[in-house]
Amino acid sequence: GNSVTQMEGPVTLSEEAFLTINCTYTATGYPSLFWYVQYPGEGLQLLLKATKADDKGSNKGFEATYRKETTSFHLEKGSVQVSDSAVYFCALTDTSGTYKYIFGTGTRLKVLA
Amino acid sequence: NAGVTQTPKFQVLKTGQSMTLQCAQDMNHEYMSWYRQDPGMGLRLIHYSVGAGITDQGEVPNGYNVSRSTTEDFPLRLLSAAPSQTSVYFCASSNGRGTEAFFGQGTRLTVV
Numbered sequence A: 001g002n003s004v005t006q007m008e009g010p011v012t013l014s015e016e017a018f019l020t021i022n023c024t025y026t027a028t029g030y031p032s033l034f035w036y037v038q039y040p041g042e043g044l045q046l047l048l049k050a051t052k053a054d055d056k057g058s059n060k061g062f063e064a065t066y067r068k069e070t071t072s073f074h075l076e077k078g079s080v081q082v083s084d085s086a087v088y089f090c091a092l093t094d095t096s097g098t099y100k101y102i103f104g105t106g107t108r109l110k111v112l113a
Numbered sequence B: 001n002a003g004v005t006q007t008p009k010f011q012v013l014k015t016g017q018s019m020t021l022q023c024a025q026d027m028n029h030e031y032m033s034w035y036r037q038d039p040g041m042g043l044r045l046i047h048y049s050v051g052a053g054i055t056d057q058g059e060v061p062n063g064y065n066v067s068r069s070t071t072e073d074f075p076l077r078l079l080s081a082a083p084s085q086t087s088v089y090f091c092a093s094s095n096g097r098g099t100e101a102f103f104g105q106g107t108r109l110t111v112v
Helices: none
Strands: A003-006 A011-014 A019-021 A024-025 A033-038 A046-048 A054-059 A061-065 A075-077 A084-093 A099-103 A107-112 B006-009 B010-013 B018-025 B033-040 B042-051 B053-059 B064-066 B075-076 B087-094 B107-110
Touching: A003 A084, A019 A024, A019 A107, A024 A033, A024 A084, A033 A061, A033 B075, A046 A061, A046 B064, A075 B006, A099 B042, B006 B087, B010 B018, B042 B064
Parallel strands: A011 A107, B010 B107
Antiparallel strands: A003 A024, A019 A075, A033 A046, A033 A084, A046 A054, A054 A061, A061 A075, A084 A099, A084 A107, B006 B018, B018 B075, B033 B042, B033 B087, B042 B053, B064 B075, B087 B107
């Protein structure tokens, strides 16, 4: 079945450091890929998405490129801020004809001033 | 615009009690789902619905019931609460395959 694997955290960075959170997936067909962010005490919010191979999603300085050849969707940001501290989830839409979403286990990011 | 609204935000139950978590969306989305979030396990799908009158089980359905009588509402019922159901519950909705899901703020449930 379809699945998502993302790097375990926590990830601790200093402000203005470069961020990469790895995400790889297993899926038949062509799923849509997402990154969601969860701030403390809140629900998940869509950060960015990509719907086909080679698409680049971007938002708030974050970027991720849909790489079908490596089945990856790594999240990057050139210069993190303290306000980026949150849990980040990689997800995909199930390709078996349902409306399901499959989530990774989440990666906690802590940015220090 | 409200989006997805969940109530209550916090709840404490005693083992064996029952309760209903409410979820409503105002975006006319066909697809709604319930997830539970536990440390180190990400989000696991409990039940989902692809439209009014249609529901199906996700990966962890035991101990939970759902119904979908309207497009807007998708309540989750705990039949007889157990400590293993202590978790944070999220409701989500979307309008089709390949599109993003919108999440509620979550319900933090503790079963003692």
